[in-house]
Amino acid sequence: MKANDVYIDLDGDPIPLGKLDAEERRLVAQLRRRAATNPDWNAFDNYWTAALSAFYLPRGLSRRAVTQTIPWQIAQDLSGRIGIAAGYIQPPGPFDDLDEMVLFKFGSLRAFCKATSIPEKELGRFMAGRGDLSLNTLLKGLEAIGYRLRITPAAPAVKMKQPRSPRRRRTARPA
Amino acid sequence: LAAKTLLECSFYIPTRRDKNLSDGKPHKRRAWKWLDNSLEVFGGVTEPTAPYRGWYLDRETGERVPDVSRKYIVAVPRWQVNDLRAVLRDACSVFQQKCIYLSIAGHVEFVEGRAHESE
Numbered sequence: 111m112k113a114n115d116v117y118i119d120l121d122g123d124p125i126p127l128g129k130l131d132a133e134e135r136r137l138v139a140q141l142r143r144r145a146a147t148n149p150d151w152n153a154f155d156n157y158w159t160a161a162l163s164a165f166y167l168p169r170g171l172s173r174r175a176v177t178q179t180i181p182w183q184i185a186q187d188l189s190g191r192i193g194i195a196a197g198y199i200q201p202p203g204p205f206d207d208l209d210e211m212v213l214f215k216f217g218s219l220r221a222f223c224k225a226t227s228i229p230e231k232e233l234g235r236f237m238a239g240r241g242d243l244s245l246n247t248l249l250k251g252l253e254a255i256g257y258r259l260r261i262t263p264a265a266p267a268v269k270m271k272q273p274r275s276p277r278r279r280r281t282a283r284p285a
Numbered sequence: 286l287a288a289k290t291l292l293e294c295s296f297y298i299p300t301r302r303d304k305n306l307s308d309g310k311p312h313k314r315r316a317w318k319w320l321d322n323s324l325e326v327f328g329g330v331t332e333p334t335a336p337y338r339g340w341y342l343d344r345e346t347g348e349r350v351p352d353v354s355r356k357y358i359v360a361v362p363r364w365q366v367n368d369l370r371a372v373l374r375d376a377c378s379v380f381q382q383k384c385i386y387l388s389i390a391g392h393v394e395f396v397e398g399r400a401h402e403s404e
Contacts, residue, residue, distance in 0.1 A: 150334045163329070199313065213319055213379065
């Protein structure tokens with residue numbers, strides 16, 4: 111596979127570009143150029159979400175389908191890099207895949223724990239960085255849903271800095 | 286034909302998890318990805334570029350909690366306001382917040398997560 115036929119995301123996973131048409135490739139190139147200018151994180155998110163809708167809706171894709179496209183995934187990854195560099199997002203961690211699976215495949219920790227028989231309280235504390243989880247419990251739980259752990263080389267670390275001093279919001283909200 | 290009336294809704298998502306519910310650390314990428322995907326159905330969102338700093342009194346601890354938030358502005362028809370509330374209810378769990386500030390055409394409400402509804 112040629113280097114320009116693939117986009118490597120923050121986790122080190124390849125996103126193939128081979129099936130994109132010429133216009134989509136130009137769109138991805140635009141997104142990458144814009145991200146390379148080190149834009150404000152919010153400004154970049156405003157830009158890419160509008161740009162992708164404007165590109166795909168006239169092609170007849172539903173709004174939901176737009177979020178499944180490869181340029182959308184790449185834009186989210188670029189946004190993640192900008193957010194991490196600005197100090198607003200946690201850099202990739204060892205349990206991001208587990209975290210993503212819980213949210214995107216099962217919808218909630220409760221549903222995931224029900225499917226895997228991993229105690230919800232234990233996993234919740236572990237995911238929040240407040241407790242440990244036995245490797246055996248995790249392996250057995252993953253096996254129950256047809257998954258396994260895999261050890262892979264780490265993607266290059268992304269530096270995180272403190273966010274700039276933000277605008278004051280005076281409105282109080284109860285907890 | 287009468288123009289479709291849209292309501293301006295805005296809400297704030299703190300950039301860190303609630304330190305009482307969770308660990309107070311910045312969110313992971315998947316949380317923001319989830320929000321991007323969930324908001325796409327509303328057909329357009331604006332984020333002011335500056336983050337917003339504020340504070341609130343934690344009802345459970347009585348403590349003053351400072352936070353920094355991202356603001357989102359979305360124009361929705363009246364029939365879709367409940368869909369936005371549902372997204373924000375889920376957002377409480379995804380972003381580990383007890384509630385989320387939502388302003389609907391100037392009327393403010395605090396959308397609580399499902400875990401806090403019965404309390």
